[in-house]
Amino acid sequence: MDALLILGGLLLILAGLVWLVMRAFTTSLLWGWASLLPPFTLLYVLRHWPSARPALLLSGLGIIPLVVGLTLLASHDAQRLEAILSLSWLKPEVQAPAELAIDLRGQLNGRPFAPQQAELLDGVLSLREGQDFFAQSELVIRLPEIDSGPVQIDVLPADTGALPEVEISWLLPEQELPEARRLSRGYTLHLNLQPVAPNKLAGDFHLVMPAQFKTTLSGKLELFRNGLRYQGEEVDRQFDSVDTVSYVIHDYLERRFATRQVQLQPIGSLNFPLQSIELNVSARINGNLQQLPITLQKLKGRGWQVASDNFAAVPSAVIASAAEKPETLVAALPERVTRPLDRRVRFSLEGLLRSPSRYYDLNMRAVTERGNTAEGRFQGVDQDERIILRQRMNGRGEVSYRLLPQEIIRIELLEP
Incomplete structure (x- = not known):
């Protein structure tokens, strides 16, 4: 509605100005040509007001719907109104630099093919043209098992055996679903693709399919080899992908447990776009497999982040000790290797919260302010900083305790 009012007002103003020029030509040819210039148009209005008045009234009527339309637009879309008034729409659109340097020449199904997206994930190389859910044109090559190094493959028409599978698909304007050939x-x-830091492959690409497929493609190709995107040397946490979420969780677990010995299990697929995610992740931390509830949020300007993440970076001493060889430790501290470690010595609630992985699956007893006693094996600390104790009952059942640190008045470690 606001757009119609604005357009109608502009048309009335324009019609009034055209009528004013026509009235000036009826006065005299000289006034007609002069009225095409704004200063002389104003002079004509002042000198010949009776003749110019009807045209000015028509333009004045156009101001009313124009103001009403701009007011309605400002009430529900102020940014759009600001863009219109700033005349930013007159400036030439600046094309964002392409993420990938793709220089391929050829065609797919007889039509020119210029992919904008390229990636190699889990042995599947895909080139896509178009940003919609279904690509306008897409080439998929399912490669045999490859490692993290270069990708070098040569296939000739007469070759047999286990070869990569090639699939092409395209979506015509009159089609609802794409058509594919394998x-x-x-x-x-x-x-011949070589690794490019931090997560790309680049090199030569050449494909020729049989004549009936009308598909040939040749040139230089650059592609992503995982779902991460980078800004400089830092991971872009605003990019929606499973790899981004996995990276955020892995970084969080390293800082939470103050260790580099974290092996995150696959978290499965996610249906983006999302603003928050709740997961039960499995991770092997310092050799112990743990199940942890994780809540992630996508914050504006910061990207994906674990909720209530206030943990500091992993101390440099931990990084150095993780990189140090076991033989060096044995040579430096032989008495600590031969002497059994009793973790009950100097055990405290603060030490448990600081290094929970050190006491995982050990038997503990906690006494709360209300005089209740909870005993069981320590299962970690959840995202709300609650201490989890799990006790197996007679038979097949078990009971789980979740205790806030401020509720505990005494806690004991019952085994070394």
């Missing part, structure tokens, strides 16, 4: 042999493929 080929497992009888094509020519050359890949």
